[in-house]
Amino acid sequence: xxSMKKVKRFRRLNSLLTVLLSFAMILGSTVQxxxxxxxxxxxxTTAKNAYYNFLSKSVYWEDMYCAxxxxxxxxxDVDNDKVPELYLYTKKWNYYYDYKLYKYxxxxxxxxxxxxxxxxxxxxYPAKKVFTSRGTGMKYGSSITTYVQxxxxxxxxxxxDLYSGxxxxxVYSNGAGKSLSKSSYQSAxxxxxxxxxxxxxxxxxxxxxxxxxxxxKNITAPASAKFKKTTLFAFTNGGFxxxxxSVSGNKMKFSIHMPExxxxxxxxxxxxxxxxxxxxxxxxxxxxxxxxxxxxxxxIKVTEKxxxxxxxxxxxxxxxxxxxxxxxxxxx
Numbered sequence: 001x002x003s004m005k006k007v008k009r010f011r012r013l014n015s016l017l018t019v020l021l022s023f024a025m026i027l028g029s030t031v032q033x034x035x036x037x038x039x040x041x042x043x044x045t046t047a048k049n050a051y052y053n054f055l056s057k058s059v060y061w062e063d064m065y066c067a068x069x070x071x072x073x074x075x076x077d078v079d080n081d082k083v084p085e086l087y088l089y090t091k092k093w094n095y096y097y098d099y100k101l102y103k104y105x106x107x108x109x110x111x112x113x114x115x116x117x118x119x120x121x122x123x124x125y126p127a128k129k130v131f132t133s134r135g136t137g138m139k140y141g142s143s144i145t146t147y148v149q150x151x152x153x154x155x156x157x158x159x160x161d162l163y164s165g166x167x168x169x170x171v172y173s174n175g176a177g178k179s180l181s182k183s184s185y186q187s188a189x190x191x192x193x194x195x196x197x198x199x200x201x202x203x204x205x206x207x208x209x210x211x212x213x214x215x216x217k218n219i220t221a222p223a224s225a226k227f228k229k230t231t232l233f234a235f236t237n238g239g240f241x242x243x244x245x246s247v248s249g250n251k252m253k254f255s256i257h258m259p260e261x262x263x264x265x266x267x268x269x270x271x272x273x274x275x276x277x278x279x280x281x282x283x284x285x286x287x288x289x290x291x292x293x294x295x296x297x298x299x300i301k302v303t304e305k306x307x308x309x310x311x312x313x314x315x316x317x318x319x320x321x322x323x324x325x326x327x328x329x330x331x332x
Contacts, residue, residue: 041082043081043082043083044082044083044084046104047083047084047104048075048084048216048217049216049217050104050108050109051073051075051086051102051104051109051216052212052213052216052217054086054102054109055068055071055073055086055207055212055216056068056212059071059088061090061092061094061097061100062094062095062096062097064092064094066090066092068207069206069207069208070090070091070092070207071088071089071090071091071207072088072089072091072204072205072206072207073086073087073088073089073204073205073207073211073215074086074087074201074202074203074204074205075087075202075215075216076121076124076201076202077126078101078112078124078126078129078130078131078150078155079103079126079129079150079151080126080127080129083104085101085102085103085112086101086102086103086104086109087099087100087101087102087121087201087202087204088100088101088102089120089204094117095117096114096117097114097115097116097117098115098117098118098120099114099115099119099120099121100113100114100115101113101114101115101121101131101155103153105153106153110153112150112153112154112155113133113148113155115133116133116135118135118137118138119133119134119135119144119146120133120134120135120201121133121134121201121202122134122145122201123198123199123200123201124198124199124200124201125193125196125197125198126199127196127197128149128192128193128194128196129149129150129151130147130148130149130150130158130192130193130196131147131148131150131155132145132146132147132148133145133146133148133157134146138165139165139166140164140165140166141165142162142163142164142165142166143162143163143165144160144161144162144163145160145161146159146160146161147159147160147189147192147193149192156175157175158174158175158188158192159172159173159174159175159180159185159188159189159192160172160173160174160175160177161185170182172184172185174188220272224274225247225249225250225252225270225274226274226275226295227244227247227252227270227274227275227277227293227295227300228244228247229244229245229246229247230243230244231243231244232299232300232329232330232331233329233330233331234258234327234328234329239257240257240258240259241256241257241329242254242255242256242300242302242329243255243256243257245265247270250269250270250271251267251268251269251270252267252268252270252277253265253266253267253268254266254268254279254293256302256312256313258312258313258314258315258327259315260310260311260312260314260315261310261311261312263281263312266279266281266291267279268291268293275294275295276292276293276294276295277292277293277294278290278291278292278293279291279293283308283310283312285308285310287306287307287308287310288306288308289304289305289306289308289311289312290304290305290306291303291304291305291312292305296328297330298330298331299328299329299330299331300328300329300330301326301327301328301329302326302327302328302329303324303325303326304324304325304326304327305323305324306323307323309321311325313325313326313327
């Protein structure tokens with residue numbers, strides 16, 4: 001009986017150890033996966049910052065320089081490493097290449113591939129690290145599709161399909177330019193991309209400061225400010241007013257005159273909606289006053305939050321001990 005109990009106890013202990021080991025393996029793989037995701041996100045941010053600086057200056061394009069305003073850009077991950085490549089188009093006439101693909105490599109932004117004149121990025125097969133260089137609108141309606149594979153920071157042409165609009169025939173070749181039969185080409189293409197899903201070329205944006213900030217630094221420009229230079233009043237007698245003296249971008253200055261106090265040239269920041277602004281100042285009692293201004297119908301609602309007993313917006317006895325006071329200013 002004792003031996004049977006020992007066997008059962010051993011089996012329970014063994015089962016518990018198996019569960020714990022399985023849990024440790026799952027936890028370890030999860031942590032490792034999470035670490036890789038964080039590392040990839042950090043690398044992507046580094047690359048985008050490099051692209052931002054790269055696009056802020058003139059870019060050398062064969063035998064000329066292209067000013068920032070002469071470029072359009074987009075982001076695409078062609079080699080499936082979670083770090084996007086930079087896809088560029090020059091609006092400046094160029095004899096050689098209209099489009100180029102750049103990669104952040106070894107701490108520098110380097111040209112990964114130059115698309116022949118008349119060609120541009122077609123389909124992208126991230127899982128296979130392959131993209132196509134596609135040329136259409138050629139003489140007699142001819143076209144060309146070249147499959148390019150990325151590896152070790154290099155982009156190498158692997159297969160090409162040239163269609164002649166004049167003869168209606170296809171000429172197939174490998175990356176070295178050697179002619180292939182249709183069956184050999186199709187076999188090589190199947191091996192290269194298989195049934196991998198393809199995505200389209202990225203949208204290109206004008207190389208403006210606002211677009212660089214939005215696409216490379218995730219900084220979105222605020223919406224057009226709904227605040228305007230104006231004077232609004234709190235009461236029908238017009239004695240107590242809110243005056244906005246200037247609005248520039250997402251910044252504005254305003255003054256408030258109320259029964260107990262006046263504050264001039266307060267600086268406020270307008271949020272991304274364009275209809276709400278926040279401001280802060282310290283009074284003579286060394287207390288902080290937080291103000292929120294919101295477009296309210298045809299006027300502006302102002303809320304003051306402070307622990308100070310002397311409120312900018314307060315004029316009634318009970319306002320003295322309140323931590324939040326609201327006043328609406330409107331046109332007469």
